[in-house]
Amino acid sequence: MAETGVRPSNFIRKIIDDDLASGKHTEVHTRFPPEPNGYLHIGHAKSIVLNFGIAQDYQGTCNLRFDDTNPLKESIEYVKSIKNDVRWLGYEWSGEVRYSSDYFDRLHGYAVELIEKGLAYVDFCSQEEIRAMRGTLTAPGQHSPYRDTPVETNLAEFAKMTAGEYPEGHCSLRAKIDMTSSFMCMRDPVIYRIRHVEHHQTGDKWCVYPMYDFTHCISDAIENITHSLCTLEFQDNRRLYDWVLENISIDCHPQQIEFSRLNLEYTMMSKRRLNELVVEGHVSGWDDPRMPTIAGIRRRGYTPASIREFAKRIGVTKMDNVVEMGVLESCIRDDLNATAPRAMAVLDPVKVVLENYPEGQHEEIDAPNHPSDESMGTRKVPFSGVLYIEREDFREEANKKFKRLVLGKEVRLRNAYVIKAERVEKNDAGEITTIYCSYDPETLGKAPADGRKVRGVIHWVSVPHAVPAEIRLYDRLFKVPMPGSAETLEEVLNPDSLKVVEGYLEPSLMDAPVEQGYQFERVGYFCRDSVDGQGDNLVFNRTVGLRDSWAKMDGKD
Structure with a gap:
């Protein structure tokens, strides 16, 4: 399947076209900003294709930046896996890999600037108390008793936080905005908290770390990003994004634009639920071929071209929707039908x-x-x-x-x-x-x-020449289209998501490279497993069947 050469049109590209035509921008600079706290999934792939694809189409640049503000959940393992995923999808970032931690000194300076302007204060209320005073969607929040602390006192207390004089949870730095705002994110959000933990990039230099919402917008501005693309759940946070940049001494003010995230049938996109699958042993790991992670679908035999084509087919909108699994499976079938060698x-x-x-x-x-x-x-x-x-x-x-x-x-x-x-x-x-x-x-x-x-x-296969191999027949991990609403994983897991059989191959497959897709004639598309199929081990994974066996089950002919 050759990827379509026509540039897709969507509301984001219309905004960019207008910005270039008006002279607001002379070039396009995007970024892909994952948090290194887990493996990327198919939803992130949509964002990768969008950000890097726009940069390519407009002859611009795209940064890879790790928003590494929470060392408790981050690791170098995730950093490496994310870089591998981006490259596997066919993209290369501009310059060196960036980290938000590269900007910790400047971020700290901007926090001090907000304190000096009377726009931030050190709050000694607990997180539970802050949450209780935050209010609800129908009731305004209550002011913290520390909200009107003098600037000099706040500066001194923030210096003590930075010096490690307070234990975790003892206090935090909050932006002073509006406790009556209809946007909950504007009700004096926490922008710095204490973490006595070593960071994978900065070591033990810091014991205070900025919050994501404070860090993200400033990092975009430091890197001169023109269009900051994110999913719809950050729509309300755009108010905080703009407020921070408007109240610090920084020249660049990127435009945040939100688009709908990918919701795909028979999968979960929550890192917490995906982690449950791994921790509870329902799958063999983050790269299990049944997982919606990029590492998993790669091991199963999906190709970069099929994922890029999938992203183009589903498009970019502001409307939340659920994409049928058949769309993704059609993309890999079309690709492998054209590119996969045949074997028996x-x-x-x-x-x-x-x-x-x-x-x-x-x-x-x-x-x-x-x-x-x-x-x-x-x-x-x-x-x-x-x-x-x-x-x-x-x-x-x-x-x-x-x-x-x-x-x-x-x-x-x-x-x-x-x-x-x-x-x-x-x-x-x-x-x-x-x-x-x-x-x-x-x-x-x-x-x-x-x-x-x-x-x-x-x-057929000739018996005297037949090569025995382990064949893993992977299917959809969940038996219902929307498994995320289930209380427990057990009630929605597909018991037939993996069947292992011993098959017999024609001898040419003994030298099959790992991850190379093949059509086993009249059976389906398979690839040699990249983990267990190394060396003399012949282990093949079913990528997808020759046709959609779930169509009638779903009531879709």
Whole structure:
């Protein structure tokens, strides 16, 4: 699937176009500002594609900045994973990686400036007391007893906070705005709190750390960001974003623009709930192929091109909506249908013996790596008189709609001969163990000479050459479209989200690179697992089926 070359149009691009046309800006400078407190998920991928894509399309620049204001929840592991995710999606940031912690000295100076202007004060109320005095959506908040503390006292107390003279939670620095505001974020928000913890970038230099809302806008301004793009939950916070920049001595004032976040069926986007899945052992880790994390979908076999195309298809709006999982799955199917080499694998085998094939003989058959792209070349597939086929591809009796192997009827083996089922052998339980067939030696790569019609085509693997492999059949992690509303994970988890079988592969797959997508013909799209499939270990993950098996279950044809 080639990505569409047409630049998408949306309200954000209209704002940028108007800003450039009016001369408000002469260039576009965006940023992607993740907090390094977890792995990125598919929702972040939408933001990455938006911010970096806009910068590319307008020949501008995009920064990668870690908003690292809470060292209690942050780690270098998350920093590394986020950088890997951005690069995997096909983007490179402008200059060096930035960190909000790079600006801690300047942020502290701006906090002092607000105190000096009478616009911030040190509050010794507990967090519970502050929360109680904050008010509600229908009732105004109450002033803190420390709100009118003199400037000199506030400066001295903030200096003590900075020097580590107070324990955590003893006090905090609050902006002095409006306790009657209809926007809760404007009711004297906390802008600095005490944290006696080492920071992954600054070590033990600081014991006071700025809050996200105070840090984010100033970091944008320091970096001369022109358009600060964020999701709708920050819409009200735009008032605080603008208030901070209007009341400190800084020249740049970026424009915050909000867009709807990604809500995707059969997934959760809450880092807290995703962490529950990992901690409670419902998945193997943050990169489990069932997780909506970028690391997880990458390991499952999704491609960067498919994720970028998905972001383009769903678009950018201000309307909250839920995207069908089928849209994402369609993107990866379209991509892999065009780019994935073909191979044969049998996941539920039953043995076929060609009784008239010369005993002990084998041959190599040329098979195209792609049915419609000759540039992908061909491969040699070994063929013998004993084969595996899928158990579901044979029936002793069937109606005309069944286009596979039936007792007494013919079918073509993919890229090989026409065979006819003559008789079967069963075990004591009545299960078919062997299908005895005859083959037509004149039908390699051509139709039967007498013009008879063949029912269909099935895939196969030669038994003497078959390579055993662990096949992980991944499916949707949740069985309901909106699992986030459930009280417990157990009630919405799909018990069939992973089935493991031993399959048999054609030998060419022994050298399959990890994460390389393949179409196992007539079965689905698979890739070699990047964690457990290294070296001599043959472990393949199902990326997606050839068609949407959930459509009828969802009531969608």
